[in-house]
Amino acid sequence: MSTYAIGDLHGCHAEFVTLLEQLSFDPGRDVLWLVGDLVNRGPDSLACLREAERLGSAVHCVLGNHDFHLLVAARGGGKLKKNDSLKTVLEAPDRERLLDWLQSRPLAVRQDDWLMTHAGLLPQWGLDQVEALSQEVQAALAGEQSGDFLRQLYGNHPDRWDDALDGMDRLRCVVNVLTRMRFIDPEGCLDFTANQGPDSGPPGFAPWFQFPRDDDPHLLFGHWAALEGRTPDARVRVSALDTGCAWGGSLTALDLATGERTCVPSRASAEVAP
Numbered sequence: 001m002s003t004y005a006i007g008d009l010h011g012c013h014a015e016f017v018t019l020l021e022q023l024s025f026d027p028g029r030d031v032l033w034l035v036g037d038l039v040n041r042g043p044d045s046l047a048c049l050r051e052a053e054r055l056g057s058a059v060h061c062v063l064g065n066h067d068f069h070l071l072v073a074a075r076g077g078g079k080l081k082k083n084d085s086l087k088t089v090l091e092a093p094d095r096e097r098l099l100d101w102l103q104s105r106p107l108a109v110r111q112d113d114w115l116m117t118h119a120g121l122l123p124q125w126g127l128d129q130v131e132a133l134s135q136e137v138q139a140a141l142a143g144e145q146s147g148d149f150l151r152q153l154y155g156n157h158p159d160r161w162d163d164a165l166d167g168m169d170r171l172r173c174v175v176n177v178l179t180r181m182r183f184i185d186p187e188g189c190l191d192f193t194a195n196q197g198p199d200s201g202p203p204g205f206a207p208w209f210q211f212p213r214d215d216d217p218h219l220l221f222g223h224w225a226a227l228e229g230r231t232p233d234a235r236v237r238v239s240a241l242d243t244g245c246a247w248g249g250s251l252t253a254l255d256l257a258t259g260e261r262t263c264v265p266s267r268a269s270a271e272v273a274p
Contacts, residue, residue: 003256005033005116007229007241008064008222009052011042011085012266015251016051019264023253027058033109033256035222035241036064036118036179038102039086042246042268045070046088049098060109064118064223065179067102068153071141074099076150103141107178108134114256116220119181122161122188123211123236133174140171160189182224184208196226198233209234225249229261 004023009016025032038052038061039045052059070086072078074095080086089095108130109116115127125133140149152168153175161173176190183191183201194201201207209219212235219236225244229252243263245251250263 001029001031003031003033003111004253005035005220005239005241005256006253007035007243007251008037008225008245009034009039009042009048009251010037010066010246011039011045011048012245012251012268013042013044013047013051014267015245015264016048019251019253019262022262022264027055030058032059033116033220034059034061035116035220036062037066037222037242038064039070039089040066040084042085044088045086046092046098049089049102050094053098053101060116061105062109062116062118063102063105063107063179067105068150068175068179071099071103072150072153075103075147076153077147078150078154103146104138106134107137107175113217114220115217118179118221119177119223120208120221120238121219122177122181122184122208123213124161124188125177126215127217130178134178137171137174156190156192159192160187179223181208184211186211195224198227198231200226207231207233209236209238211235220254 038048052061073080074090110127110131121130155172158169158173165173181190183194183205185204191202191205198207209231210233219238222242225242227240229240229243231238231240239254241252243249243252245266246268248266248268250265253262
């Protein structure tokens with residue numbers, strides 16, 4: 001049995017299938033961790049969703065910011081943006097089943113000292129805490145008021161975690177940390193303006209993985225294509241898995257047992273990731 005973690009699919013279904021073939025992935029034997037952002041930007045978000053759902057219990061997937069964007073557009077009164085490629089999902093005959101599957105995904109997956117989230121982890125949060133916070137968001141997504149939750153989800157505030165936060169402010173901050181975070185300051189305040197390389201943050205801010213932790217988990221994340229799978233000056237054990245497949249890079253799988261990376265090149269023309 002092997003466990004593989006794969007970076008952001010972003011609708012790149014052909015590369016996803018090719019990568020699984022190169023890994024000789026067997027859903028009856030192996031386990032697949034998907035780091036979120038299954039959809040949007042790439043050419044076939046619908047096929048990616050169907051493929052991930054079809055693999056059943058072999059797949060452990062966390063929600064990314066683009067996955068939330070799809071849910072907000074479908075069930076929270078949101079609108080698609082000019083460069084979105086989600087229309088086929090919204091018009092699919094099996095859309096409700098696929099959306100139900102997506103909406104039931106967590107924001108964190110943990111096994112032993114491995115933890116996967118889409119964007120990363122605040123240095124102030126322990127592993128038990130992040131699992132509990134993920135469950136709070138899952139409960140909101142599963143509740144009768146999930147539409148209201150999705151309608152109020154967007155926003156950059158609060159931009160700093162406080163254990164005393166409650167209600168929608170608390171849930172929004174958790175989602176922003178786990179699906180949107182790149183740069184923070186030493187107190188854990190989030191910056192949402194910079195999205196390029198690790199040196200592009202504003203003064204006083206640095207990539208979240210450059211801040212030390214009191215524990216020593218192995219953190220898996222995606223979200224940040226401009227890193228190209230590298231985490232310079234990391235102060236924690238961390239593996240960046242988003243290698244920009246939708247923007248002309250590659251799709252990457254990490255074997256959790258051996259640390260070996262397997263990549264397949266993108267079929268897209270190289271562009272600058274947003």
